[in-house]
Amino acid sequence: xxxxxxxxxxxxxxxxxxxxxxxxxxxxxxxxxxxxxxxxxxxxxxxxxxxxxxxxxxxxxxxxxxxxxxxxxxxxxxxxxxxxxxxxxxxxxxxxxxxxxxxxxxxxxxxxxxxxxxxxxxxxxxxxxxxxxxxxxxxxxxxxxxxxxxxxxxxxxxxxxxxxxxxxxxxxxxxxxxxxxxxxxxxxxxxxxxxxxxxxxxxxxxxxxxxxxxxxxxxxxxxxxxxxxxxxxxxxxxxxxxxxxxxxxxxxxxxxxxxxxxxxxxxxxxxxxxxxxxxxxxxxxxxxxxxxxxxxxxxxxxxxxxxxxxxxxxxxxxxxxxxxxxxxxxxxxxxxxxxxxxxxxxxxxxxxxxxxxxxxxxxxxxxxxxxxxxxxxxxxxxxxxxxxxxxxxxxxxxxxxxxxxxxxxxxxxxxxxxxxxxxxxxxxxxxxxxxxxxxx
Amino acid sequence: xxxxxxxxxxxxxxxxxxxxxxxxxxxxxxxxxxxxxxxxxxxxxxxxxxxxxxxxxxxxxxxxxxxxxxxxxxxxxxxxxxxxxxxxxxxxxxxxxxxxxxxxxxxxxxxxxxxxxxxxxxxxxxxxxxxxxxxxxxxxxxxxxxxxxxxxxxxxxxxxxxxxxxxxxxxxxxxxxxxxxxxxxxxxxxxxxxxxxxxxxxxxxxxxxxxxxxxxxxxxxxxxxxxxxxxxxxxxxxxxxxxxxxxxxxxxxxxxxxxxxxxxxxxxxxxxxxxxxxxxxxxxxxxxxxxxxxxxxxxxxxxxxxxxxxxxxxxxxxxxxxxxxxxxxxxxxxxxxx
Numbered sequence: 001x002x003x004x005x006x007x008x009x010x011x012x013x014x015x016x017x018x019x020x021x022x023x024x025x026x027x028x029x030x031x032x033x034x035x036x037x038x039x040x041x042x043x044x045x046x047x048x049x050x051x052x053x054x055x056x057x058x059x060x061x062x063x064x065x066x067x068x069x070x071x072x073x074x075x076x077x078x079x080x081x082x083x084x085x086x087x088x089x090x091x092x093x094x095x096x097x098x099x100x101x102x103x104x105x106x107x108x109x110x111x112x113x114x115x116x117x118x119x120x121x122x123x124x125x126x127x128x129x130x131x132x133x134x135x136x137x138x139x140x141x142x143x144x145x146x147x148x149x150x151x152x153x154x155x156x157x158x159x160x161x162x163x164x165x166x167x168x169x170x171x172x173x174x175x176x177x178x179x180x181x182x183x184x185x186x187x188x189x190x191x192x193x194x195x196x197x198x199x200x201x202x203x204x205x206x207x208x209x210x211x212x213x214x215x216x217x218x219x220x221x222x223x224x225x226x227x228x229x230x231x232x233x234x235x236x237x238x239x240x241x242x243x244x245x246x247x248x249x250x251x252x253x254x255x256x257x258x259x260x261x262x263x264x265x266x267x268x269x270x271x272x273x274x275x276x277x278x279x280x281x282x283x284x285x286x287x288x289x290x291x292x293x294x295x296x297x298x299x300x301x302x303x304x305x306x307x308x309x310x311x312x313x314x315x316x317x318x319x320x321x322x323x324x325x326x327x328x329x330x331x332x333x334x335x336x337x338x339x340x341x342x343x344x345x346x347x348x349x350x351x352x353x354x355x356x357x358x359x360x361x362x363x364x365x366x367x368x369x370x371x372x373x374x375x376x377x378x379x380x381x382x383x384x385x386x387x388x389x390x391x392x393x394x395x396x397x398x399x400x401x402x403x404x405x406x407x408x409x410x411x412x413x414x415x416x417x418x419x420x421x422x423x424x425x426x427x428x429x430x431x432x433x434x435x436x437x438x439x440x
Numbered sequence: 441x442x443x444x445x446x447x448x449x450x451x452x453x454x455x456x457x458x459x460x461x462x463x464x465x466x467x468x469x470x471x472x473x474x475x476x477x478x479x480x481x482x483x484x485x486x487x488x489x490x491x492x493x494x495x496x497x498x499x500x501x502x503x504x505x506x507x508x509x510x511x512x513x514x515x516x517x518x519x520x521x522x523x524x525x526x527x528x529x530x531x532x533x534x535x536x537x538x539x540x541x542x543x544x545x546x547x548x549x550x551x552x553x554x555x556x557x558x559x560x561x562x563x564x565x566x567x568x569x570x571x572x573x574x575x576x577x578x579x580x581x582x583x584x585x586x587x588x589x590x591x592x593x594x595x596x597x598x599x600x601x602x603x604x605x606x607x608x609x610x611x612x613x614x615x616x617x618x619x620x621x622x623x624x625x626x627x628x629x630x631x632x633x634x635x636x637x638x639x640x641x642x643x644x645x646x647x648x649x650x651x652x653x654x655x656x657x658x659x660x661x662x663x664x665x666x667x668x669x670x671x672x673x674x675x676x677x678x679x680x681x682x683x684x685x686x687x688x689x690x691x692x693x694x695x696x697x698x699x700x701x702x703x704x705x706x707x708x709x710x711x712x713x714x715x716x717x718x719x720x721x722x723x724x725x726x727x728x729x730x731x732x733x734x735x736x737x738x739x740x741x742x743x744x745x746x747x748x749x750x751x752x753x754x755x756x757x758x759x760x761x762x763x764x765x766x767x768x769x770x771x772x773x774x775x776x777x778x
Contacts (some may be wrong), residue, residue, distance in 0.1 A: 192548075200649065200650070203570050204548050204572075272552070318526060319526055320549045321570070322526075
């Protein structure tokens with residue numbers, strides 16, 4: 001099996017087309033000489049019309065293993081990630097058992113290595129059992145083989161201000177970051193969807209925007225006070241964008257993410273009571289969608305992260321209130337970003353590389369991903385066909401769960417190939433032979 | 441009409457047709473033999489995930505007066521709190537050949553899910569879902585309003601008439617009330633003007649999109665609107681506790697601000713009537729003076745409820761425009777994976 005790939009007529013970051021040779025796990029040659037130096041054993045890919053990006057890095061993935069292997073496994077989730085153009089994912093801590101010890105994060109890290117589809121970086125829980133009461137052994141997780149740098153109780157908010165302050169301070173010792181799921185619990189007791197015109201009519205308990213914004217406002221002030229780094233998960237409201245903009249203007253060390261679904265879907269979708277649209281934070285209004293798009297375009301929001309949240313059929317095939325929160329996203333994220341930001345002229349492909357690769361790698365302190373497309377850099381790359389249109393069929397996806405909100409919808413763009421350290425995990429839009437992936 | 445899930449689904453012609461049909465049903469109920477053969481051989485299931493003896497009995501009476509077979513399925517309690525149970529229950533009822541399912545559920549939208557989940561081919565009647573809708577309650581309220589306030593305000597034939605120009609005040613816990621949501625939409629469709637009266641804590645965020653005026657002061661609303669009817673909503677006492685949300689400071693303060701007592705009753709226009717969906721908290725949202733006054737039509741609402749539910753079942757199961765899929769013998773395979 002060849003470990004050399006010759007990409008002909010490809011457009012790095014959507015710029016001028018050129019030839020690129022991948023060899024020995026790195027970008028070996030860029031330019032006219034690539035063909036000459038490729039040798040006979042290189043696999044040649046005609047990349048006319050294709051965009052080359054650094055492999056995508058997801059800062060927010062739920063792989064569900066250990067504990068809910070019926071919804072997703074590290075193997076199925078990372079295979080979905082590769083198909084979505086990712087070469088690294090951060091596996092959220094709300095597993096069973098919780099990723100709150102060095103032992104569990106090392107298990108997840110090891111299973112990710114064994115699967116081989118992408119690099120898996122476990123996220124450590126901030127507090128023991130996500131209970132929000134006492135800090136988990138953050139230092140032990142940081143020093144483990146998994147080298148955890150991102151800590152989050154995602155799914156739950158670190159709502160106690162003292163616990164949050166301590167966490168922000170403590171992770172400074174190993175250059176970690178606390179990724180906050182901003183949700184004031186008392187204001188969202190029993191909440192089912194965004195509180196507004198639609199919830200009033202549907203009679204579903206409201207999840208007010210202020211419950212997110214109040215926590216973000218508190219946390220940026222805490223981060224400023226103790227001089228720490230803060231990351232805000234899945235920001236969803238216009239008000240949150242304003243607070244982050246203000247915080248950055250004050251020089252506070254805060255970064256923020258938005259999910260693909262909050263860039264494109266609104267609370268109007270709840271009208272059919274289909275729980276596939278039930279997600280936390282909830283889908284907001286068109287005004288919020290416009291605000292997060294603007295925030296992403298102007299850099300207020302640093303990254304797009306999927307919050308890929310697979311759930312079994314039985315957790316979604318029921319009445320709204322009984323259903324689980326969350327939707328899948330690894331295999332549609334890039335298309336949604338293209339459709340909402342690139343096709344609309346608000347961002348370039350270089351910007352896409354920034355928000356889906358470079359910036360998330362920097363926030364997560366992942367050093368070998370999100371690199372420039374330059375000779376000598378690790379060949380963690382993705383080839384995208386921006387002209388393709390595809391219809392989303394959840395049953396055809398690699399993720400084990402079918403709770404995609406884009407069922408039946410046509411989306412722009414398609415991942416043609418993904419390379420992890422020079423080895424193809426996806427070719428011609430299909431996953432490569434697993435034995436090859438694992439042995440590589 | 442395939443299902444009755446929300447009053448928002450009814451246009452004025454459909455709503456008036458239900459009220460007219462209810463009028464015809466009520467006329468038959470004055471006879472010595474009240475039972476009609478209309479739905480003989482049809483099966484109506486009362487599927488109640490939440491206690492409501494009054495509503496269940498009303499639907500049961502309505503179905504039996506139409507000669508339908510009635511199965512009461514009480515699924516309340518914590519053992520049946522997961523959605524799979526709704527699906528499995530629906531599949532079971534489908535297998536038993538239910539022609540109509542009357543569902544009461546604590547989750548908003550559950551009747552919608554039942555009707556559109558591909559689990560049953562029967563007609564679905566929403567008998568109250570969470571804090572969303574209770575359409576037959578609004579229809580019986582509209583029927584009662586029309587009987588008393590339209591035409592000469594007496595017993596003249598009101599068939600074909602809507603509620604244009606009537607002013608109705610709905611007072612109380614609007615936030616948690618499916619009765620309020622159903623009535624706002626239906627009364628608006630029928631041409632009435634609705635004023636919602638409640639403390640600000642019991643008005644939903646987003647109410648500005650509703651076709652209704654909102655007032656925080658009952659005395660002001662009565663003085664300004666001179667309502668033709670006042671509908672008092674049930675207030676749950678536990679709402680005042682901190683655990684229940686702390687929506688108001690005390691029952692006494694609520695009663696002072698929003699209770700209908702003899703003084704407020706006297707300040708209503710002389711022809712105004714008093715409605716309450718029941719069960720009443722006497723002394724909280726309504727005093728005994730008001731509840732037992734000649735202006736109160738609360739007991740009559742119960743009787744009208746049977747007529748309205750007969751009309752709904754009749755139109756769904758035997759109405760001229762009922763689709764063939766509600767006929768017996770066409771129980772197609774349900775799409776479990778849908």
